[in-house]
Amino acid sequence: MARQKEKYGKKLRFSIIHDDSHKELFSFRTSKINIILITILVLLAIMAGTYLLTSRTFIRQTIPGYPSPETRRMAVENAIKLDSLERTVEMWAFQVANIQRIVTGKKPLTPDSLGLIKEVPLIDESLSDLYFRSDSLLREEVLRREQYSVSGRRQEIEQIEGLHFFTPVSGIITEGYNKATGHPYIDIAAQTGTIVHSVLDGTVISAGWSDDTGYTLQIQHSHDIISVYKHNEQLLKSSGDKVKAGTPVAMVGNTGKLSTGSHLHFELWHKGEAVDPTLYIKF
Numbered sequence: 001m002a003r004q005k006e007k008y009g010k011k012l013r014f015s016i017i018h019d020d021s022h023k024e025l026f027s028f029r030t031s032k033i034n035i036i037l038i039t040i041l042v043l044l045a046i047m048a049g050t051y052l053l054t055s056r057t058f059i060r061q062t063i064p065g066y067p068s069p070e071t072r073r074m075a076v077e078n079a080i081k082l083d084s085l086e087r088t089v090e091m092w093a094f095q096v097a098n099i100q101r102i103v104t105g106k107k108p109l110t111p112d113s114l115g116l117i118k119e120v121p122l123i124d125e126s127l128s129d130l131y132f133r134s135d136s137l138l139r140e141e142v143l144r145r146e147q148y149s150v151s152g153r154r155q156e157i158e159q160i161e162g163l164h165f166f167t168p169v170s171g172i173i174t175e176g177y178n179k180a181t182g183h184p185y186i187d188i189a190a191q192t193g194t195i196v197h198s199v200l201d202g203t204v205i206s207a208g209w210s211d212d213t214g215y216t217l218q219i220q221h222s223h224d225i226i227s228v229y230k231h232n233e234q235l236l237k238s239s240g241d242k243v244k245a246g247t248p249v250a251m252v253g254n255t256g257k258l259s260t261g262s263h264l265h266f267e268l269w270h271k272g273e274a275v276d277p278t279l280y281i282k283f
Helices: 002-008 032-056 058-062 069-103 111-119 125-147
Strands: 011-017 024-031 172-175 186-189 195-197 202-210 214-221 225-235 248-252 263-270 273-275
Touching: 024 032, 069 195, 069 248, 202 225, 214 248
Parallel strands: none
Antiparallel strands: 011 024, 172 186, 186 263, 195 248, 202 214, 214 225, 225 248, 225 263, 263 273
């Protein structure tokens, strides 16, 4: 042990001498243990500097496997779509459970009971034959009436009543529909960034910016229905995109000169006339 201490503790002298005059220009004393410690500290400093340089600057994007901004954006959009799909499946389960309860003479569940649907089997085996047989008979009857209609062509339901609308955004209605006062739409207060959903299946016919209404989106649905979403913070769909009911299409914002706070300006049009959305959608 003493020999090792003597070995690493020996004094060393480093000098810089002029080659011609042999004059000593610089000199310092140290030991082997000091050289080892200084080398370790220098290596640790290089490692720490390399880590900070690659983790806090743009150089990190050159590392293989590191997600780019585009990849992260797609991951967020996929998470939003997955959440929307889960909500749609839960709503379908809720409707099937209610049909099952009505068939058996039980009281239908309220939307507040949606969280309990997971504990209820979608279709009772004892009612499955009755359920599917009734559904088949209904389909056959509809097809028969369409095939043998008096006009000789397939009839299309154009009424708005009875359609299942998806709630565009959860929030508080700060100003309701009032056609007489020039307010044929509703304003729904919600936090900036809240997801806005399409109320029905359809096609985006307009998506862009307006100085008055900010980021605005219009969707054409079947049965001559159009839904309009204004003052958004960001649009998630473009013109021509096909959407399903419940698909995220925008984010609530406060854009445009006519906006006085974070909210969704929502309009519902049927056959060219504005209608009260609260008559058909539960907010």
